[in-house]
Amino acid sequence: MAQDDPAPSVSAFDQTYVNWYNLDPVQDKVQGASVNRAYKELLANKKAKKTVVVAVIDSGIDIHHEDLKGKIWTNKKEVAGNGQDDDQNGYVDDVHGWGFLGNASGENIRYETYEYVRLLRKLAPSYQKVNAISEVPVAQQPEYKTYLLAKQTYEKELAKYQQTKQNLAAFEKVLIQVQNVLADHLKTKEYTLQDVQRISSPDQNVMNARAWLLSKYSQGLTVESFLKYKEHTDTFLEKHLNLDFNPRTVIADNPESIADTKYGNSDVMGPRPTHGTPVSGLIAALRGNNLGIDGIAEDVQIMALRAVPEGDERDKDIALAIRYAVDNGANIINMSFGKSFSPQKSFVDEAVKYAESKNVLLVHAAGNEATDNDKVTHYPSRVLDNGSQIKNWIEVGASSRMLGKDFVGVFSNYGKKTVDLFAPGVDIISLAPENKYAKMDGTSFSSPVVSGVAALVWSHYPELTAAELKDVILKSATVYPKETALYPNVENETRKKAKFSDLSATGGIVNAYEALLLAEKVVKQKSAKS
Incomplete structure (x- = not known):
């Protein structure tokens, strides 16, 4: 991901970019997710019916960031720092989540090979x-x-x-x-x-x-x-790229055995919270506190799961993180990571099937290689080894503020069959560790925009199943039938024109306002039938 050095406050950035992902395509003429309009016109006098838990499987999160105050999930069955597994879930002192990249002595992996x-x-x-x-x-x-x-x-x-x-x-x-x-x-x-x-x-x-x-x-x-x-x-x-570098010895597990689960620690921040922190900020940063940015969902808690090193994540860590999220009450799992090989794909397949069976929504970043995901598989994938597909899965590409040739992120993966929709992911300002803020690009930041919209809708319409929620988000996307952009190309060679509608299944951008309107209709229809 391209990311500038964190600045102390958002005032250091061009204010044009601050919170643009919350703006409305019609009212503001900015291709945001229509979040502010949703709050103003649809939710002004409405109380949420449920607090939604979003598990962020990532590099680590600065859970003490000033703009995430009160937004971090707490395992109420666990007593902090007593060295005991109070809730008998197999994880000692997992108060805010779990770190799958460390050991009981507090040593952590930062770097990994591909x-x-x-x-x-x-x-x-x-x-x-x-x-x-x-x-x-x-x-x-x-x-x-x-x-x-x-x-x-x-x-x-x-x-x-x-x-x-x-x-x-x-x-x-x-x-x-x-x-x-x-x-x-x-x-x-x-x-x-x-x-x-x-x-x-x-x-x-x-x-x-x-x-x-x-x-x-x-x-x-x-x-x-x-x-x-x-x-x-x-x-x-x-x-x-070092064939002799093997940091996994710190953990001392067998990464090819899903049964070997006794590893990790309660350090959910780790040595590299620079990626998970902005992801969490887009979902849950405090709204209207005159500080930093406005996250998308208000009635939300972030469950912190550290499983993504600098380098490629291990399939086993991802699978166990997904299972932890499901077993500990997560409603949505945000997955802003990916790789080109998946030797233990069966571990992840079983975990995502488990998430689907428990009514959990999975949201995944399409990747930043500027490739067609219909032709090049990007892992993890909703397509299982047996050819079937996970229905509770949304795949997200990255879009920018304005229509035109650069509407699609130059780096964003795409795919008429494999990518569901696009969301803001270019020139995004979000949280950085130590109460700072940073500007960044990547589908890593489009994915939490969708996770945030999903959490917002679900908090007001908990009657929806995960599959229905996905359907609502996809059917309510802002579509651009006549819009053309340039195909992504990270080498910045000659980029050909593309119809935006051909780059994803919906040909659209996530829209919170329209999603809430459609959710209302779907829930009314459901209650009329019951």
Whole structure:
């Protein structure tokens, strides 16, 4: 996800972007989710009938953020900090949820490899000397094909990041030379951009150095952003793509055994709450408190489940997190994560089937690879191994504030069959850890917009089943039959025109106002029949 450095308050941002996802396409001429209009025109004198619990399976959440006060789910059957499993649910001191990326001593995983790296590490000993599929027994051929695909993906990504590292090293060499020339001229290493702009010298070396640095700044590059990108590249090579890196030893479980559940800890914040915090903010940040942003649902509690590292999540952790959410009273599960390989998909399949059987709604981010999900599977998926589909599942792409060629997020995955609808996910301002705020892009932030709308509707119409709620949200989406946009393309190469209606099943954007109107009708029809 693209994300800027957190600023101390929302006043540091262009106010055009603050809370735009709450605005109405007709009244405000901004392609938001019509949340403010729903409160003003439909809910002004209405009390919610139910508090909805939304489980956020993510990287960790800053549950102490000022804009989430009173919005964090509490397990009332558990006594905080006594080291006991008071409610006998298998989790000690799980007061606000559970961390599936740590151990009882409080050690936590932050970084992980990608799934294809783990597959390659596991399968290479069996297949690295195989020259053709005909050498492999028929029963093992699917596994061999997985090995080849994992190897191909790994080699492509490794080459890309190694090349990037070389390019950055060459760039840094020039940057240091330029900095030294300018520091010598200015007689200080502590100079500002304005100092550089004011330089005038007969020395051509100095003027060349000035011109080079100013041209880089005009392209949006700063020394800080360069160092950040360099660190990002090193992290990929040292952690995500490193065949010898195995942080799972911290947990000491068998990640391929769903029966091995005695791990984790009650630390729901963890070392990386930078992703789960903004996701939670969009759903539940306090409305109308003159602070930060306005979340979408008022009568909502966030259950914090930490299962997504920096790198690819494990299928087992996701499956157990889903089961925890269902067993501990979650009504909606927000899943702003995904990956391209799923070796223990059966674990997740069983968990989502369980969620469906217990009337829980699953909301999932479509992904940020700018690919067609009808053609490229993005995990977790509502399509089970047996070909059947989970009915209580909504798949969400990312849209932007205004109609036009950039209406669809340049990064967003799409799919006429596999993506249900779009929701605001470009230029989103939400919470960041330590009472800060940040601006970000991603389907990761579209998904909680839909989760928030679902929680808002369900809190007023708890008579709806999860399948009916999904139906209401999809049928009430704002559709744009004549709108064209450009196909997403992360490489920013030539982007072709696309009919917005062809990029998802509904061809629409989530709309809270219309969803509440439709929910009212559906509930009245239900009660008339009963």
